[in-house]
Amino acid sequence: MIEVEGISKTYGKVLALDDIHFNTKKGELFGLIGPDGAGKTSLFRILTSLLLPDKGRASVAGFDVVKDYKKIRSIIGYMPGRFSLYPDLSVEENLQFFAKVFKTSIEENYHLIKDIYQMLEPFKKRPAGKLSGGMKQKLALSCALIHKPEVLFLDEPTTGVDAVSRKEFWEMLAKLKEQGISILVSTPYMDEAAMCERIALIQNGRIMDINTPFGITQAFPDELFSVSSDNIIHLVKDLREYQELKTAYTFGSNIHITFKNLPDITTLQTYLEKSGHSNIKIIPENAGIEDCFMNLMQNQA
Amino acid sequence: MNDKQIAIKSENLVKKFGNFVANDHLTFEVAQGEIFGFLGANGAGKTTAIKILCGISKPTSGNIRVAGFDVYTENEKIKKNIGYMSQRFSLYEELSIWENLRFYGGIYGLSAKTIRERSEAVLKRLGLEDQRNAHVRSLPLGWKQKLAFSVAILHRPGIVFLDEPTGGVDPITRRQFWDLIYEAAADGITVFVTTHYMDEAEYCQRVSIMVDGRIVALDKPTALKNTYSCKSMEEVFLKLAR
Numbered sequence: 001m002i003e004v005e006g007i008s009k010t011y012g013k014v015l016a017l018d019d020i021h022f023n024t025k026k027g028e029l030f031g032l033i034g035p036d037g038a039g040k041t042s043l044f045r046i047l048t049s050l051l052l053p054d055k056g057r058a059s060v061a062g063f064d065v066v067k068d069y070k071k072i073r074s075i076i077g078y079m080p081g082r083f084s085l086y087p088d089l090s091v092e093e094n095l096q097f098f099a100k101v102f103k104t105s106i107e108e109n110y111h112l113i114k115d116i117y118q119m120l121e122p123f124k125k126r127p128a129g130k131l132s133g134g135m136k137q138k139l140a141l142s143c144a145l146i147h148k149p150e151v152l153f154l155d156e157p158t159t160g161v162d163a164v165s166r167k168e169f170w171e172m173l174a175k176l177k178e179q180g181i182s183i184l185v186s187t188p189y190m191d192e193a194a195m196c197e198r199i200a201l202i203q204n205g206r207i208m209d210i211n212t213p214f215g216i217t218q219a220f221p222d223e224l225f226s227v228s229s230d231n232i233i234h235l236v237k238d239l240r241e242y243q244e245l246k247t248a249y250t251f252g253s254n255i256h257i258t259f260k261n262l263p264d265i266t267t268l269q270t271y272l273e274k275s276g277h278s279n280i281k282i283i284p285e286n287a288g289i290e291d292c293f294m295n296l297m298q299n300q301a
Numbered sequence: 302m303n304d305k306q307i308a309i310k311s312e313n314l315v316k317k318f319g320n321f322v323a324n325d326h327l328t329f330e331v332a333q334g335e336i337f338g339f340l341g342a343n344g345a346g347k348t349t350a351i352k353i354l355c356g357i358s359k360p361t362s363g364n365i366r367v368a369g370f371d372v373y374t375e376n377e378k379i380k381k382n383i384g385y386m387s388q389r390f391s392l393y394e395e396l397s398i399w400e401n402l403r404f405y406g407g408i409y410g411l412s413a414k415t416i417r418e419r420s421e422a423v424l425k426r427l428g429l430e431d432q433r434n435a436h437v438r439s440l441p442l443g444w445k446q447k448l449a450f451s452v453a454i455l456h457r458p459g460i461v462f463l464d465e466p467t468g469g470v471d472p473i474t475r476r477q478f479w480d481l482i483y484e485a486a487a488d489g490i491t492v493f494v495t496t497h498y499m500d501e502a503e504y505c506q507r508v509s510i511m512v513d514g515r516i517v518a519l520d521k522p523t524a525l526k527n528t529y530s531c532k533s534m535e536e537v538f539l540k541l542a543r
Contacts, residue, residue, distance in 0.1 A: 034471075035442070035443070035469055035470055035471035035472075035474075036442040036469035036470065036471075037441050037442050038471075132343055132344035133343040133344065134342075134343050134344065156469075159468060159469055160343075160388065160465065160468055160497065161343060161497065162341070162342040162343045162345075162497055162542065163342075163497060163499055163535060163538050163539060163542070164342050164538070164539060164542045164543050165342065165343060166497075167539065167543075188468075188469045188470075188471075189498075190472060203471065232504075233483060249472075249473075249476055250476055250479065250500075250504065251500055252499075252500040252502075252503035252504075252533060252534065253503045253522065253523070290472050293471075293472055294472050294473050297471065297472075297473055298473075
């Protein structure tokens with residue numbers, strides 16, 4: 001559905017995108033996972049025909065993003081990272097406006113947005129600028145969907161959104177996917193990667209890896225362990241000072257570690273006991289996307 | 302806790318906008334040097350409460366003292382004794398790193414000598430010594446956020462308020478940011494922080510969870526997980542806020 005071949009983009013001296021390649025399939029939910037400044041938004045703007053690449057080519061549904069920009073704009077839905085609706089128009093007026101611009105009506109494709117829009121209906125007379133963050137997000141998604149796009153581009157739809165609303169949002173995306181809409185979505189939240197069929201991990205303008213979330217985590221090269229004790233703050237310090245470890249990163253109330261050489265749990269246990277820790281647990285852990293992301297970041301650096 | 306050790310004391314904080322109750326009888330205390338996580342869904346009333354605690358908005362009612370000062374009558378003193386940093390970048394993009402440090406130091410009335418000493422220490426700690434004359438605009442987000450935090454505590458406030466400081470920051474830098482938070486707390490600075498990353502909620506000594514203007518839970522993360530029979534703070538949050 002989306003084909004990207006060797007796209008590069010520079011702003012002055014800054015290389016925002018460096019030789020990006022990937023393809024997405026029809027009906028696929030594909031995620032671009034990476035922090036702010038990774039190049040996600042530049043890539044979205046190129047794919048939605050709003051920005052010209054310096055090098056490379058890309059197409060959406062078979063249409064070239066440079067030559068066929070008019071066609072592309074009519075078949076895609078784009079939800080930019082920043083709230084971009086009309087704050088002075090009401091919820092209802094915004095939706096009507098987008099429907100009209102795309103020469104359709106709210107009624108024609110109401111089935112697509114029904115679940116989402118129903119949550120907004122009590123506020124339909126309210127100016128869009130006065131909605132809460134979660135509501136704005138739902139309205140923006142409704143407006144991006146109202147013309148029944150073939151491909152939906154969602155640039156960081158859940159940034160700054162609380163854990164509950166994020167979960168609901170991903171449930172909405174899963175439903176849209178069932179309706180056959182291809183989706184490209186970006187997020188800085190690593191835990192959301194699991195909701196995508198395939199993901200690209202992106203950092204400093206480069207794609208570090210592309211695979212299914214499972215494939216990415218399976219490829220984690222080291223044996224990973226999760227360590228906990230009664231004093232997490234000292235535990236971080238003590239683990240960082242322990243020479244045998246390659247990495248030690250906090251994950252909530254645990255610390256994920258990898259060893260430079262063959263893992264030696266018994267010696268580590270003794271070291272931590274001597275350092276005054278109690279209730280020490282060192283257990284094998286499956287790598288998550290965030291573990292993999294940090295590993296790839298370090299390889300890149 | 303006697304009054305000297307209490308950084309924030311809020312008794313029945315109420316804030317209404319017309320008929321809408323944004324903060325509904327918030328009662329909590331934060332100890333000096335504590336890392337306190339202030340969690341809640343979007344629209345739960347966190348920002349409203351933080352504005353009141355920072356002395357830039359007046360509550361409708363309630364007894365609230367921050368750094369020992371009353372929020373109704375001594376809000377100017379509160380402002381001098383706190384630091385604040387938000388998710389939106391809070392430095393001047395067109396100024397260099399060094400100029401930002403000097404500017405904020407000056408605003409808080411530090412002497413030229415103190416500003417110089419502390420700024421050098423910040424640059425050294427963040428590994429930015431070679432970049433002192435670089436425009437802040439040119440820095441990656443994670444560095445900006447670490448710098449913004451260091452600037453927010455340059456005047457050694459008793460309390461620092463951090464409003465989603467790590468949103469969008471890469472996973473390694475996000476953890477380095479929390480190292481800075483721990484260092485500040487070890488120096489006795491109270492850290493009052495909001496976040497949507499639930500793993501970060503686990504790094505707080507205590508957290509409160511706000512739902513529809515009320516605090517529905519307040520305890521240590523381990524205690525909350527026990528109380529609600531959850532494995533992680535994420536589960537606790539989803540259980541309470543959904």
